[in-house]
Amino acid sequence: MVNQELIKSLAQSSPAKIVLIVIDGLGGLPRLETGKTELEAANTPNLDRLAAKGICGLVDTVGPGITPGSAPGHLALFGYDPLRFNIGRGVLEATGIDFDLQYGDVAARGNFCTIDESGLVTDRRAGRISTEKCTELCRLLDGIAIGGVKSLVRPVREHRLVVVFRGDGLCADVTDSDPQQVGVVPKAVTALQPEADKMADIANQFAAQTKTILTGHHPANMVLLRGFSERPQFPTMSEIYKLKPAAIASYPMYRGLARLVGMEVLQTGASIEQEFMTLKQHYAGYDFFFLHIKGTDSAGEDGDFDRKVKVIEEADRALSILISMEPDVIVVTGDHSSPALLKGHSWHPVPVLLYSKWCRADRVGEFSESACLSGGLGRFPATQIMPLAMANALKLTKFGA
Amino acid sequence: MVNQELIKSLAQSSPAKIVLIVIDGLGGLPRLETGKTELEAANTPNLDRLAAKGICGLVDTVGPGITPGSAPGHLALFGYDPLRFNIGRGVLEATGIDFDLQYGDVAARGNFCTIDESGLVTDRRAGRISTEKCTELCRLLDGIAIGGVKSLVRPVREHRLVVVFRGDGLCADVTDSDPQQVGVVPKAVTALQPEADKMADIANQFAAQTKTILTGHHPANMVLLRGFSERPQFPTMSEIYKLKPAAIASYPMYRGLARLVGMEVLQTGASIEQEFMTLKQHYAGYDFFFLHIKGTDSAGEDGDFDRKVKVIEEADRALSILISMEPDVIVVTGDHSSPALLKGHSWHPVPVLLYSKWCRADRVGEFSESACLSGGLGRFPATQIMPLAMANALKLTKFGA
Numbered sequence: 001m002v003n004q005e006l007i008k009s010l011a012q013s014s015p016a017k018i019v020l021i022v023i024d025g026l027g028g029l030p031r032l033e034t035g036k037t038e039l040e041a042a043n044t045p046n047l048d049r050l051a052a053k054g055i056c057g058l059v060d061t062v063g064p065g066i067t068p069g070s071a072p073g074h075l076a077l078f079g080y081d082p083l084r085f086n087i088g089r090g091v092l093e094a095t096g097i098d099f100d101l102q103y104g105d106v107a108a109r110g111n112f113c114t115i116d117e118s119g120l121v122t123d124r125r126a127g128r129i130s131t132e133k134c135t136e137l138c139r140l141l142d143g144i145a146i147g148g149v150k151s152l153v154r155p156v157r158e159h160r161l162v163v164v165f166r167g168d169g170l171c172a173d174v175t176d177s178d179p180q181q182v183g184v185v186p187k188a189v190t191a192l193q194p195e196a197d198k199m200a201d202i203a204n205q206f207a208a209q210t211k212t213i214l215t216g217h218h219p220a221n222m223v224l225l226r227g228f229s230e231r232p233q234f235p236t237m238s239e240i241y242k243l244k245p246a247a248i249a250s251y252p253m254y255r256g257l258a259r260l261v262g263m264e265v266l267q268t269g270a271s272i273e274q275e276f277m278t279l280k281q282h283y284a285g286y287d288f289f290f291l292h293i294k295g296t297d298s299a300g301e302d303g304d305f306d307r308k309v310k311v312i313e314e315a316d317r318a319l320s321i322l323i324s325m326e327p328d329v330i331v332v333t334g335d336h337s338s339p340a341l342l343k344g345h346s347w348h349p350v351p352v353l354l355y356s357k358w359c360r361a362d363r364v365g366e367f368s369e370s371a372c373l374s375g376g377l378g379r380f381p382a383t384q385i386m387p388l389a390m391a392n393a394l395k396l397t398k399f400g401a
Numbered sequence: 402m403v404n405q406e407l408i409k410s411l412a413q414s415s416p417a418k419i420v421l422i423v424i425d426g427l428g429g430l431p432r433l434e435t436g437k438t439e440l441e442a443a444n445t446p447n448l449d450r451l452a453a454k455g456i457c458g459l460v461d462t463v464g465p466g467i468t469p470g471s472a473p474g475h476l477a478l479f480g481y482d483p484l485r486f487n488i489g490r491g492v493l494e495a496t497g498i499d500f501d502l503q504y505g506d507v508a509a510r511g512n513f514c515t516i517d518e519s520g521l522v523t524d525r526r527a528g529r530i531s532t533e534k535c536t537e538l539c540r541l542l543d544g545i546a547i548g549g550v551k552s553l554v555r556p557v558r559e560h561r562l563v564v565v566f567r568g569d570g571l572c573a574d575v576t577d578s579d580p581q582q583v584g585v586v587p588k589a590v591t592a593l594q595p596e597a598d599k600m601a602d603i604a605n606q607f608a609a610q611t612k613t614i615l616t617g618h619h620p621a622n623m624v625l626l627r628g629f630s631e632r633p634q635f636p637t638m639s640e641i642y643k644l645k646p647a648a649i650a651s652y653p654m655y656r657g658l659a660r661l662v663g664m665e666v667l668q669t670g671a672s673i674e675q676e677f678m679t680l681k682q683h684y685a686g687y688d689f690f691f692l693h694i695k696g697t698d699s700a701g702e703d704g705d706f707d708r709k710v711k712v713i714e715e716a717d718r719a720l721s722i723l724i725s726m727e728p729d730v731i732v733v734t735g736d737h738s739s740p741a742l743l744k745g746h747s748w749h750p751v752p753v754l755l756y757s758k759w760c761r762a763d764r765v766g767e768f769s770e771s772a773c774l775s776g777g778l779g780r781f782p783a784t785q786i787m788p789l790a791m792a793n794a795l796k797l798t799k800f801g802a
Contacts, residue, residue: 029761037761062800063404064781065788066411069801082801083407092802341759345799347792348761373763379779 025297025338054355057377073335079386088229095256236262300338356392426698426739455756458778474736480787489630496657637663650693701739
């Protein structure tokens with residue numbers, strides 16, 4: 001029996017509330033001068049108090065040594081094995097622009113590109129046209145209907161776009177049209193199994209119409225598609241945990257990921273404080289909240305140690321809004337580390353704290369990488385966070401008699 | 402997806418260098434009088450400095466409570482699940498004498514034995530003849546050719562030998578000729594599947610010829626074979642990690658194991674210092690080095706606590722040669738524990754230290770079993786060492802977007 005099935009068999013509904021705060025890219029590396037990481041340098045009285053009253057540890061989101069992307073990192077935090085639950089490239093791209101993908105939709109990642117008079121690709125990125133231009137051109141292509149299938153075309157950034165095909169009987173098991181090189185014509189999309197014949201045919205007709213419509217829009221006079229994929233049939237968090245879950249995230253990618261596991265996405269302002277106010281406002285309506293804080297990861301990726309410290313401090317201040325509501329279980333962690341010193345995601349395990357009345361507190365008195373090392377939760381896979389949160393909310397019944 | 406496949410999909414080549422030092426049987430048990438293990442009693446300023454700058458932990462090579470042999474212990478350190486990657490008895494024996502086994506070879510472990518006039522086995526070990534006698538008799542048998550298949554016969558120690566059959570179309574799936582008891586005739590080798598008919602036939606002809614050749618060499622007047630096996634088709638370390646790996650080991654078994662995972666084996670002198678000088682000499686030519694130190698395990702197996710301490714101190718001194726070359730990642734650990742008090746391999750987890758610029762150092766200030774207990778790597782399976790080393794060398798790309 002896999003873990004998720006076990007949890008599903010034990011989960012029971014109750015009024016107890018669980019709040020999962022994800023401080024994106026939370027873990028860091030120490031500055032040479034001070035020996036302190038971003039989290040250790042930050043002044044975080046609320047987090048430290050929660051750590052002192054709670055139980056701490058370090059999580060690996062995918063596995064030791066593995067640097068997680070945002071999608072596998074979050075899936076693990078939601079309790080989904082990120083090696084088993086796979087998100088296709090097209091779906092991920094749609095997710096990243098907050099597109100409300102339906103089951104049966106087929107999404108593809110697209111590039112505007114340049115072709116010459118003979119139809120050969122001369123630039124796979126159409127000279128990296130502006131996002132504005134991309135938006136304008138997507139509008140021209142949006143809504144193309146072919147044999148009952150509608151094409152929904154959305155801009156992403158610069159030359160990037162998403163095409164979602166919506167209609168009956170579509171199967172995503174087709175090849176890319178993107179040849180991944182210049183000097184050749186775009187490839188014909190072909191079916192990898194008979195059920196995908198219709199999708200291949202429609203994708204090729206879409207390409208033909210696109211070529212006609214974009215004539216005269218050099219350098220963006222053609223579209224290349226890749227990563228055709230369907231919205232994955234993940235069991236929802238309601239099915240597994242019997243929770244009514246809500247997501248609060250100011251960045252589209254995280255709203256999209258939350259939707260893929262069946263969370264309701266709440267409208268929110270962009271600041272951390274506004275996110276917490278959104279939580280307060282909807283507090284009565286749900287028993288699980290995922291609240292996502294993006295600024296830490298962005299600062300880490302920019303290599304800006306001090307800004308990451310400031311975002312952590314901002315999060316800490318806003319946390320008092322949550323603490324005053326006294327949820328039954330609070331979990332604070334990250335989806336991966338993003339040390340400013342490495343200017344990107346990294347493999348280092350992420351500090352986690354869990355506070356509940358029943359957590360069996362350890363002796364950790366502050367929330368930091370080094371303090372969490374000796375925490376009562378030890379070092380463990382992030383997929384275990386949800387079972388622990390459920391247990392601490394007294395939402396899991398006994399296993400076996 | 403299993404871990405090794407994941408790592409393979411993420412590995413990228415770079416100039417960064419990884420050095421894995423295996424101090425065989427490193428872990429120990431404390432002497433009653435002092436409460437200190439061999440490693441704790443040893444004066445190890447270099448190891449302690451690396452531990453202080455690096456991150457430490459304890460590894461289980463096969464699993465908690467499992468005492469590993471050298472082969473599974475090393476496979477785990479190289480990142481191969483020792484429960485999944487199996488080495489047949491014949492292959493292991495060939496490996497142990499540094500025999501350069503080719504794919505398609507079939508190796509069998511052999512015993513010289515004694516048979517009486519009626520052909521019944523009277524001593525399965527031929528009175529434990531000397532290694533010299535064994536060597537002389539192997540020379541008589543070496544090179545027997547049967548239907549295009551050549552028999553390569555090599556002495557091991559006392560009555561033990563290895564027979565490698567080399568030729569086309571051999572399959573190792575045959576039964577032993579060794580009856581594992583006296584008072585019976587040696588068994589006929591039989592095929593366990595049709596593809597192995599040829600191998601069975603040749604093994605039986607080999608036995609018949611052996612019997613003739615050894616007439617008059619009582620007590621060693623026959624050979625019993627068991628554990629027919631082929632060189633396993635392990636993915637190489639180059640395939641998995643995109644590394645160019647080299648092995649430095651003064652004992653044949655470890656050179657053999659390194660060869661099975663595709664390492665290049667370097668010629669080296671026998672002392673620890675000479676091994677490190679070999680590393681220095683070939684430093685530019687490879688990006689991964691496995692350096693094996695045998696004396697600790699031998700001392701542990703002999704129950705010689707003080708000698709084990711001395712070998713650890715010798716290793717510590719030689720380590721300064723490596724440190725001066727400033728490799729990107731240094732890992733020091735063992736393939737298992739060999740406490741002098743137990744006079745053999747044991748199940749106790751093995752201290753490990755990993756040093757790199759990006760390791761997120763913990764507060765461990767010395768390299769010892771008890772200090773490693775509170776290390777930042779925690780207690781983890783030895784198969785995770787290579788992914789961690791690769792990550793710290795920045796040789797693994799992000800998983801998922």
